[in-house]
Amino acid sequence: MAHEVRVHSTTWLASGVVQVEFRDPAGADLPAWEPGAHLALRLANGMTREYSLCGDPADRRSWTVAVLREPDSRGGSSWVHERLTAGTLLTVDGPRNNFPLEPAERHLLIAGGIGVTPMRAMAGELAGRGADWRMLYCGRSRESMAFLSQLQEIGGDRVRVHADDEHGGPPDLGAELADLPPGALVYCCGPEPLIGAVEAALPDPSVLRVERFRAPEAQPSTSDGGFEVDCKASGTRVFVGPDVSVLDALSDAGVPVPSSCQEGVCGTCETKVLGGEPEHRDFVLSQAERDAGETMMICVSRCRSAELVLDL
Ligand code: FES
Incomplete structure (x- = not known):
């Protein structure tokens, strides 16, 4: 879910690390979150970047992230460092939690x-x-x-x-x-x-x-010949060739799906699977979730069967 927030403050935490505190522009409470959750920041340069929430979940007035300026920044962390100043308005998606604390001894x-x-x-x-x-x-x-x-x-x-x-x-x-x-x-x-x-x-x-911050080196796909995607709700059928993602093929066919990292690490593009045999290539779903086969990350995951049926 998207929210508009205002940068309340920025603080240097360590060498190359800036903390950014967001608040609701009207001073309202922000949606609750749990440790492990992240926000996806929609940067004004058209990019989206995910950052973990690092403040106190009990503080409903603010969301806080800390961002390291990466030496090999693809534009995200340097944009945050250079452009986010107190008062800046920004749209963020989330909070979303792919890294929840599970019960353990x-x-x-x-x-x-x-x-x-x-x-x-x-x-x-x-x-x-x-x-x-x-x-x-x-x-x-x-x-x-x-x-x-x-x-x-x-x-x-x-x-x-x-x-x-x-x-x-x-x-x-x-x-x-x-x-x-x-x-x-x-x-x-x-x-x-x-x-x-x-x-x-x-x-x-x-x-x-x-x-993970970034996806590790991609492994070769086993579905190199491509496959058909049947979008049950919209009635759209599209062929996904070996060099294109399901996400991009659907977007080109007029079935856009929200996405962010496009590397299989954030979970934004999670899509319900109705049929076919997904080849999971993301870093979000647990083995149990993969075995259940109910959803897949269509920015990176592919299909082992000739047809994939999605709830889109
Ligand atoms: S867009 Fe991030 S997992 Fe697909």
Whole structure:
């Protein structure tokens, strides 16, 4: 759902990281959200970018995100840094939560760099519940790491900071995860090498919950010959060739579907499946959700059968 918001304030949190606080232009309460949720910001340059909410969910007056200016920015983070100033009006979609806290006997939060943003709200939630949780917060140096003092206040000894420049390199995740107790869930958000290292170090991948900033390198599709898409509600049929996404093929055929990341990481284009065999290539749906086969992300996912039937 789209909302118009006004930038209330911007604050430097760490080297290259700006915090942006949004409020309703008329001062009304904003829709509630839960830790792990993100907003999709519609930037005036025509791009959309997703950022995790990192404030206090109990504060209904404001939504807060923190944005790292990426050196290889595709235009999103630099636009936020250069153009979002107090008073700017902006349309945002969400909040949407693809990274919810699930019940567990213990939660281990692993944050890398700006991946701390959803973790800050999660840490606050778990501390408030009196839950058993720990956090490992990794970064290149302390000056590049946002929310250090706030996390120490929230978690004290539960929060361990690993700055690479103090330890001569990245953490030994094999050692960190070696004594993971039964019943624990591991939440990880950060750059791809960190997520890959956590995946490699965990003997049981089913305990891992991940949120990615960007999609990893695409794997070749098994549906290279293309397939037909039948949109049941509109009656539109379209052929999706090997080099085009379902999303783009439908848009060209006059069946536009809301989208944002177009990389399978945000969940905006989730579409109900009525028939066919989806080839899921997103990073949002869990294995259980894939097995259920009820929805798919049509910006990246394809189809193994000759026909895909969608509720559009
Ligand atoms: S547009 Fe983000 S998952 Fe499809």
